[in-house]
Amino acid sequence: MLPFLFSVLALAPQDSAPLSEATEECLACHEVAHPGIAADWARSRHARTTPAQALALDPLERRMSADSVPEEMRDVAVGCFECHGLRPDAHPDNVEHFGYRINVVVTPEDCRTCHPVEVEQYANSKKANALPILEENALFSQLVETVTGVHGFAEDGSLVDLGSSDETKNTTCYACHGSRVEVVGHETRNLFGQEVEFPILSNWPNQGVGRINPDGSKGSCSACHARHGFSIEVARKPYTCAQCHLAPDVPAWEVYHESKHGNLFLSEQNDYDWDAVPWKVGVDFKAPTCATCHNALLTTPDGAVIAERTHDFGERLWVRIFGLPYTHPQPENGRTWELRNADGQPLPTSFSGEVATEGLIDAAEQDRREKQMKAICNQCHSSSWSDGHFARLDHAIEQTDRMVLTSTLLMQKAWERGLADPANPFDEPLERTWLAQWLFYANSIRYAAAMGGPDYASFKNGWYELSLGVKKLERALEDAGDD
Numbered sequence: 001m002l003p004f005l006f007s008v009l010a011l012a013p014q015d016s017a018p019l020s021e022a023t024e025e026c027l028a029c030h031e032v033a034h035p036g037i038a039a040d041w042a043r044s045r046h047a048r049t050t051p052a053q054a055l056a057l058d059p060l061e062r063r064m065s066a067d068s069v070p071e072e073m074r075d076v077a078v079g080c081f082e083c084h085g086l087r088p089d090a091h092p093d094n095v096e097h098f099g100y101r102i103n104v105v106v107t108p109e110d111c112r113t114c115h116p117v118e119v120e121q122y123a124n125s126k127k128a129n130a131l132p133i134l135e136e137n138a139l140f141s142q143l144v145e146t147v148t149g150v151h152g153f154a155e156d157g158s159l160v161d162l163g164s165s166d167e168t169k170n171t172t173c174y175a176c177h178g179s180r181v182e183v184v185g186h187e188t189r190n191l192f193g194q195e196v197e198f199p200i201l202s203n204w205p206n207q208g209v210g211r212i213n214p215d216g217s218k219g220s221c222s223a224c225h226a227r228h229g230f231s232i233e234v235a236r237k238p239y240t241c242a243q244c245h246l247a248p249d250v251p252a253w254e255v256y257h258e259s260k261h262g263n264l265f266l267s268e269q270n271d272y273d274w275d276a277v278p279w280k281v282g283v284d285f286k287a288p289t290c291a292t293c294h295n296a297l298l299t300t301p302d303g304a305v306i307a308e309r310t311h312d313f314g315e316r317l318w319v320r321i322f323g324l325p326y327t328h329p330q331p332e333n334g335r336t337w338e339l340r341n342a343d344g345q346p347l348p349t350s351f352s353g354e355v356a357t358e359g360l361i362d363a364a365e366q367d368r369r370e371k372q373m374k375a376i377c378n379q380c381h382s383s384s385w386s387d388g389h390f391a392r393l394d395h396a397i398e399q400t401d402r403m404v405l406t407s408t409l410l411m412q413k414a415w416e417r418g419l420a421d422p423a424n425p426f427d428e429p430l431e432r433t434w435l436a437q438w439l440f441y442a443n444s445i446r447y448a449a450a451m452g453g454p455d456y457a458s459f460k461n462g463w464y465e466l467s468l469g470v471k472k473l474e475r476a477l478e479d480a481g482d483d
Helices: 002-009 021-033 035-042 051-055 080-084 116-123 130-135 138-148 166-170 173-177 232-236 252-258 260-271 290-294 363-377 383-416 429-451 454-458 463-479
Strands: 094-097 100-103 151-153 159-161 183-191 194-201 305-307
Touching: 021 035, 021 080, 021 100, 080 100, 094 194, 130 138, 130 173, 138 166, 138 173, 166 173, 232 290, 252 260, 252 429, 252 454, 290 363, 305 363, 363 383, 383 429, 383 463, 429 454, 429 463, 454 463
Parallel strands: none
Antiparallel strands: 094 100, 151 159, 183 194
């Protein structure tokens, strides 16, 4: 075992923490079988810090929110067994593995051992509920099936919809939203001359933000804190968010990349202290990243708290600007399929833009959140600058909602005239024009107004395309003889 320990720990900082006997045994094999994983972990904070050391830090500097951990974990590194050996009776994916009971999938409920506040915050978020948001909402499920479905020919030569496979969904929508991972059987493999049993997992691999795990928990911490380093630096950099928040439907990365903040980040990121906790504005970083505005613990240079850490990434937002036809107040929790609009649909607004009366935050909470976000902006900008920026965002929201309403009224006329079948509002060419109006173009304009990407508000999936879409819908009605 010693040759392994020297080879891997040579990659780690000199202050590496002591290892438990179980983790040493894990590493003895996995350094050979998975050297990349072993090396990644060896460089991590988990490898060089014990929970006891973490608990001794000033509360503002802690990266763990638990007040205590199991005694056997206190004075050793958070290693293989410390994560993969937790709560074995709660894991259907648990197997007997060379004398230890090991879980294949580490879940948020395991991370809760050291990070209970973060897990609880995340569990209430839209991200943690991202899969049921698609599965439990009939309209969203229909959109997924329509967009990812395979088309083929029937025996009579007609074109038919053959539906969407789990494999296709797992490489498209569910890759970000998450999939349902369940134990569906077991198989035996020969490892080092021994027969070892492993679970067979459905829809695996998947690290989507709303993955349903074998133990029933929701989410994957590694979606942002990539295995096995679980680096705060990786989570804070916008490249991580850019895995899913991309054009055309969620153009956060492209808009940020084009913005002044993005320009400064790309130019000066090597001068940032990405590992500092708390994150001091003007000292540890200059221009904000996604994490700055949405979830990081921020303080002034002298330690005054500007914003508390949160792992509910919608907690600081007052208005929801993407994913649905119209903007609306943020939902009270991530179970958005429970919302009902005036027409009884599981949506926060009706097709005419009327906002649901229940399940969304009220005006007072919206005002509180907007002021909190402005407080972050005001660390680098004057209040007049921030007020002017937010006023422009309000105007963009009002104008794009108006254009989506115009598009929707035109689409409703098309449905009434039989130019498309509203039973599936997403499958026909005219309906795709309407869909792009709000799913792509209105979203781009709102993101550009929120983050400062002028070309995304104009020509790159912005006003040019939004106005063209209105004309396409209008022309379709004219060509059909609408008066």
